[in-house]
Amino acid sequence: MGAWQRLNPQLFRYFLAVAREGSLSAAGLRLSCVPSNVSARLRQLEQQLDARLFLRQGQRLRLTPAGERLLPHAEHLEQLCQKAWRSVQEDIWSGDLRLGSMETTAAVRLPELLAAFHQRAPRVNLQLSTGPSRRLVEGVLSGVLDGGLIGGPFEHPQLDCLPIWQEELMLVLPPAQDASSLESRPQTLLGFPEGCHYRERLERWAVSRGLQVAARQSYGSIDAIFAGIAAGMGIGLLPRSLLESHPRVHLVQYQAIAPELGATTTLLARRRDAGEHPALALLLELMRA
Numbered sequence: 688m689g690a691w692q693r694l695n696p697q698l699f700r701y702f703l704a705v706a707r708e709g710s711l712s713a714a715g716l717r718l719s720c721v722p723s724n725v726s727a728r729l730r731q732l733e734q735q736l737d738a739r740l741f742l743r744q745g746q747r748l749r750l751t752p753a754g755e756r757l758l759p760h761a762e763h764l765e766q767l768c769q770k771a772w773r774s775v776q777e778d779i780w781s782g783d784l785r786l787g788s789m790e791t792t793a794a795v796r797l798p799e800l801l802a803a804f805h806q807r808a809p810r811v812n813l814q815l816s817t818g819p820s821r822r823l824v825e826g827v828l829s830g831v832l833d834g835g836l837i838g839g840p841f842e843h844p845q846l847d848c849l850p851i852w853q854e855e856l857m858l859v860l861p862p863a864q865d866a867s868s869l870e871s872r873p874q875t876l877l878g879f880p881e882g883c884h885y886r887e888r889l890e891r892w893a894v895s896r897g898l899q900v901a902a903r904q905s906y907g908s909i910d911a912i913f914a915g916i917a918a919g920m921g922i923g924l925l926p927r928s929l930l931e932s933h934p935r936v937h938l939v940q941y942q943a944i945a946p947e948l949g950a951t952t953t954l955l956a957r958r959r960d961a962g963e964h965p966a967l968a969l970l971l972e973l974m975r976a
Contacts, residue, residue, distance in 0.1 A: 784966040
């Protein structure tokens, strides 16, 4: 071990206090300890450095040339310690937060929530990406995402899946479609790409009703699904919360389906072994509020 590795960084606090105050008694007041303790720590530092750091002039202590050379390094060390403290204590809500979300959740649930989050943690670089639940789960598992808002129920041994919101899925139909006649001819199912939890629910609903499926069409946006259903291309399944707030809802009609397929939970999925992410913890607090 090199001699420098045996240095005790704590001793530099005593060195700086004496250099700034000019006496052991004043340094002791600054450090809330007795002068003899300050003197002992100074001797310890001088022994470790093998150099004399102060000369006595009456009641005052003056830096030696070695002490003068040491002073800027001790001040720099103090600044580094202060920065390290602030990085942990003051800037806990900073850095990056990579959040994934289902498209419908991002459109309905997140705007006001993320505005509140930004007010609380303006230094966080939030990266929001949308996609089907399966892709979001893959992103969380691989570490690409810190958390993902997915459709539930869902369980995975590596993930904590925390319930956030309850949703009610509604059957969405063209404006002139008679819901009672769906079984009379093959239907086209419109939804998000494969891996979407709501699309899987739509498929299960079609099976439960004994529908003949003519085709399945995938769209990457809510507006595209709305436009397709409004044009009479097919039927879909979307959350009531989205339908009640969407400006184009008047172009379609919707109705409830059986609760076993219509009731669903939005979950926040995160890795169990990822450790505490302060920004994600704050976002979870705001979600639950």
